[in-house]
Amino acid sequence: xxxxxxxxxxxxxxxxxxxxxxxxxxxxxxxxxxxxxxxxxxxxxxxxxxxxxxxxxxxxxxxxxxxxxxxxxxxxxxxxxxxxxxxxxxxxxxxxxxxxxxxxxxxxxxxxxxxxxxxxxxxxxxxxxxxxxxxxxxxxxxxxxxxxxxxxxxxxxxxxxxxxxxxxxxxxxxxxxxxxxxxxxxxxxxxxxxxxxxxxxxxxxxxxxxxxxxxxxxxxxxxxxxxxxxxxxxxxxxxxxxxxxxxxxxxxxxxxxxxxxxxxxxxxxxxxxxxxxxxxxxxxxxxxxxxxxxxxxxxxxxxxxxxxxxxxxxxxxxxxxxxxxxxxxxxxxxxxxxxxxxxxxxxxxxxxxxx
Ligand SMILES: [Zn+2]
Numbered sequence: 001x002x003x004x005x006x007x008x009x010x011x012x013x014x015x016x017x018x019x020x021x022x023x024x025x026x027x028x029x030x031x032x033x034x035x036x037x038x039x040x041x042x043x044x045x046x047x048x049x050x051x052x053x054x055x056x057x058x059x060x061x062x063x064x065x066x067x068x069x070x071x072x073x074x075x076x077x078x079x080x081x082x083x084x085x086x087x088x089x090x091x092x093x094x095x096x097x098x099x100x101x102x103x104x105x106x107x108x109x110x111x112x113x114x115x116x117x118x119x120x121x122x123x124x125x126x127x128x129x130x131x132x133x134x135x136x137x138x139x140x141x142x143x144x145x146x147x148x149x150x151x152x153x154x155x156x157x158x159x160x161x162x163x164x165x166x167x168x169x170x171x172x173x174x175x176x177x178x179x180x181x182x183x184x185x186x187x188x189x190x191x192x193x194x195x196x197x198x199x200x201x202x203x204x205x206x207x208x209x210x211x212x213x214x215x216x217x218x219x220x221x222x223x224x225x226x227x228x229x230x231x232x233x234x235x236x237x238x239x240x241x242x243x244x245x246x247x248x249x250x251x252x253x254x255x256x257x258x259x260x261x262x263x264x265x266x267x268x269x270x271x272x273x274x275x276x277x278x279x280x281x282x283x284x285x286x287x288x289x290x291x292x293x294x295x296x297x298x299x300x301x302x303x304x305x306x307x308x309x310x311x312x313x314x315x316x317x318x319x320x321x322x323x324x325x326x327x328x329x330x331x332x333x334x335x336x337x338x339x340x341x342x343x344x345x346x347x348x349x350x351x352x353x354x355x
Contacts, residue, residue, distance in 0.1 A: 005295065010314065011304035012321055016295030018180045030177070034308045045249035046080060052165040052242075058082040059166040060159045060241070062089070062151055063105070063113075065098025066279040068170035070105045070267050071257045072246050076168055077109045078264070087114045087158045089150050091123045097270055098279035104266035116154045118219055123150075126212035127282070128341045133205035135347040136198045137190035138354025139293065140285045141183040145231065146216055147280075152234045153220035159241035167243045172252050178301045180294050184231075190354075198350075254311055274320050276302055281340065284333030291325055299324045 006015040008028035013020055021029045049058055061073045063086045076082045088102045106113040123146055134140055155167045191202055213230035221227075223237040236243060258275065261267035270278040276299065277283045287297035296304075303317040323329065331352065338348045 065101035072170035
């Protein structure tokens with residue numbers, strides 16, 4: 001498959017990607033506009049950490065079991081000799097291997113670990129209602145809202161309680177560049193096309209999902225963010241602990257990261273071609289909807305960014321995407337999520353058959 005897709009000759013973006021243009025050599029505008037970022041360096045990182053008074057811990061690390069967050073924990077503890085506290089937001093979609101990796105890494109590196117879980121499985125109810133609501137639109141836009149908020153709120157509160165001035169994160173540039181358009185606008189367009197009963201269903205289940213989001217915000221409070229403004233991107237409170245992205249300072253190299261973690265921390269590599277975001281079982285829903293909507297999965301977008309920054313060869317990325325974007329594979333992965341959330345077959349079919 002994918003033989004007939006016109007792709008950028010440098011990355012993997014297809015001609016169907018929103019806002020794409022190709023030059024005469026078939027190179028896309030995203031590749032042409034890409035600029036390699038320069039790093040701030042280790043010295044500045046340490047200078048920053050030392051700039052504030054610390055109590056028992058120098059920094060807090062949010063850890064999910066994924067390779068980037070585990071590597072940040074490793075760097076903080078082993079390379080920089082910092083006193084690290086780790087916190088894991090254990091929601092019901094974290095895969096078992098991720099949970100094991102969190103434990104392995106913290107045990108091996110002797111890092112204190114706090115695990116935070118919601119009281120009444122609010123995330124499961126949320127996603128069940130959210131997917132029931134959006135099924136007929138053929139998308140799942142909004143599925144990640146709870147996680148973005150939950151992580152920020154939990155990190156903020158744990159840092160505050162333990163008087164930790166810095167929260168280290170490991171978000172890479174490769175995850176931040178894409179913005180295929182406003183997804184709320186796209187979703188609203190889809191809803192317009194639905195019949196009356198489907199529209200009513202959307203509102204009914206979305207209202208239930210909304211109250212789950214409100215409940216999550218009530219349980220994990222983040223100052224200066226209203227519980228009821230639950231679709232809004234969380235704002236980081238001023239004067240609180242500072243979020244520091246370690247990969248603004250230190251080089252990110254996926255091969256070095258994986259090898260180091262396996263050799264030094266007991267981290268276990270997932271049994272698949274791409275270890276990115278293996279930790280959340282909801283990710284295939286995104287891959288499926290991105291592929292259908294924009295002609296490329298979120299994994300493909302990520303790989304495209306890796307090619308641009310020289311982290312992976314295009315041929316290798318093409319091979320990985322071939323496995324990851326196989327229609328049957330993506331459909332099964334999405335079905336698995338639906339079944340786990342006990343979404344009735346009728347809604348599942350509405351999702352897969354949506355135009
Ligand atoms: Zn390109």
